Amino acid sequence: MKVVKFGGSSVANAQQINKVLDIFNSDKERRIMIVSAPGKRHPEDTKTTDLILQLYEKVIEPSDYQQQFERVIERYADIINHLKMKTSLLEDFTRTLHQYIQEFKQHHPRLLDALLSCGEDFNAQLIAAYNTSCGVPTRYISPMEAGIRVTDQPHNAQILETAYAQLFKLRDYEEKLIIPGFFGISEQNHIVTFPRGVSDITGAIVARGVEADLYENFTDVSGIYRANPAVVHAPEIIDEITYGEMRELSYAGFSVFHDEALQPLYKHRIPVVIKNTNCPEDPGTRIVHDRDIDTRTVVSGISCDKHFTVLHIKKYLMNRQVGFARKILGILEDYDISFDHMPSGIDSVSIIMRSDQIKHCENEVLTTIRNQCDVDELSIDHDLAILMVVGEGMHRIVGTANQITTALAQANINLKMINQGASELSMMFGLDLEDSDKAVQVIYDQVYVHEI
Structure with a gap:
């Protein structure tokens, strides 16, 4: 059926x-x-x-x-x-x-x-x-x-x-x-x-x-493109992609298939195929539980979403203070704010969220954090773009991250932050809004034109 x-x-x-x-x-x-x-x-x-x-x-x-x-x-x-x-x-x-x-x-x-x-x-x-x-x-x-x-x-x-x-x-x-x-x-x-x-x-x-x-x-459309066709000219169509990869790409701007629609399917491993009504004979893109990976398909896709805000928090010996992160997240919860990423160091943490989450209460949030958390430094940056490079096989190929960051550096694109999820399914790069489209093109050329 x-x-x-x-x-x-x-x-x-x-x-x-x-x-x-x-x-x-x-x-x-x-x-x-x-x-x-x-x-x-x-x-x-x-x-x-x-x-x-x-x-x-x-x-x-x-x-x-x-x-x-x-x-x-x-x-x-x-x-x-x-x-x-x-x-x-x-x-x-x-x-x-x-x-x-x-x-x-x-x-x-x-x-x-x-x-x-x-x-x-x-x-x-x-x-x-x-x-x-x-x-x-x-x-x-x-x-x-x-x-x-x-x-x-x-x-x-x-x-x-x-x-x-x-x-x-x-x-x-x-x-x-x-x-x-x-x-x-x-x-x-x-x-x-x-x-x-x-x-x-x-x-x-x-x-x-x-x-x-x-x-x-x-x-x-006849499937899911490896990058936004409004940014990259004639990008390839993905033949096959996993539920996890699709979730990551949907989060960061791929709108062909709604990410919440994967939830009922992945536990029961029901495959999905994205096809074109006007060209039904085209094979489309299959979304599956597992896929075969070769060097050409290590990276499934590149997506970039805009209008993020990041809170930068520094506190000396933060790593030794029990419950510090819980306090910060509790304040965000009080203001009904969810976060998307939280890269951290031993004395610093950055909390990335959609800008519309905090724009109505920015001053109140900053004041509350200062009053309740005794931070050394607190700042906020707007107009951040989040670029996601997604692929199940990236952790298996030595040098993938290096080639991507080198390509960005050669294009004179400054990275504000880098984060790789525990699943090693994706790499996240924070960059200035004005560099977002250029970054997608540069990485696409590196991955699919020059090949990793």
């Missing part, structure tokens, strides 16, 4: 939906499809999800939202008309939107989740009805019927472990199934969306629940 997920660009209009169904119907093992809300039809277009966000903002102002309401419905009307379907579904969609607005207009977090769910939910209903009308028995399955039970915190759904037993029953259906992505149903029967607005997570949850042999994630 294969579970298939299609992203927003893959289901943006009638033409794309026909492509999607050709792919879905061409393989009898593709039994379950997860769909996103319609994405952009052209570069100047607006995603359906953004149209719904604009509707939500009009509702809560409050102001006249009828025009924005109609824009949402028009997106689906355009698809239905081009597919020559009956318009009765539009009446259902209109009724559902009105119902959610009336029911939750005084409860804004619930209203937002309910409205946002409509993007995927309406599209799943539409595509299932169209596929059935084309002679392929297809059933729309709502997250409630599927058993996608989640926690009850708005905009931050987490799957409940008990849901997987119910999801396994999806194997019993004879028809092809289409399920909307992005949201689940809490035990209190509230609609709750997954964080960051992606359907990748739903696809991974369903793939694990039905114990799929493969999870196919279709998007608008």
Whole structure:
């Protein structure tokens, strides 16, 4: 059994939906499809999800939202008309939107989740009805019927472990199934969306629940590039990558596949393949538990993310002071700040975090650390970029780190910090924001053009 997920660009209009169904119907093992809300039809277009966000903002102002309401419905009307379907579904969609607005207009977090769910939910209903009308028995399955039970915190759904037993029953259906992505149903029967607005997570949850042999994630690129194609011209596509490598690259800016979507899959070793809806014959990138490593694929990829902040703390004999790190981290916890990296020496520690974590309380945090931790020096740097060089085999090849740092030095790129994780899966480099793109290009040339 294969579970298939299609992203927003893959289901943006009638033409794309026909492509999607050709792919879905061409393989009898593709039994379950997860769909996103319609994405952009052209570069100047607006995603359906953004149209719904604009509707939500009009509702809560409050102001006249009828025009924005109609824009949402028009997106689906355009698809239905081009597919020559009956318009009765539009009446259902209109009724559902009105119902959610009336029911939750005084409860804004619930209203937002309910409205946002409509993007995927309406599209799943539409595509299932169209596929059935084309002679392929297809059933729309709502997250409630599927058993996608989640926690009850708005905009931050987490799957409940008990849901997987119910999801396994999806194997019993004879028809092809289409399920909307992005949201689940809490035990209190509230609609709750997954964080960051992606359907990748739903696809991974369903793939694990039905114990799929493969999870196919279709998007608008033919796999995962070894570096950002907006920075490096025509980078290679990765043939195969491990869950751990993908997690590291996703963290540092690779957006093709959501890193949280790996969590339901890796323990059960369900492989993933990233494929292109517009070129389905391309092999794509496989994400697996283990991979073969040769000298050409020691480094899987290079990614760089921006807008980090680093706290530099120095204290003489820090290493002998029991509980010092706990005090520092306790202060960050008090201000609801999580950290990403914490390289340290015997008398110093640097704490790296996303800039948006601390920007609202920077002065308060610094004052509290000075008052409670008796530090010798305390400073903060903004506009830091974090560059990750990721590869399962780097620790096996002598001189990998040396070649990378030498290439950066020859390009006159100053490194503010270097850190290698205990797993030896990745190397992290902190550098100035203005050097980030140049650094990615330099390392790519060193690794893949000159070869390590």
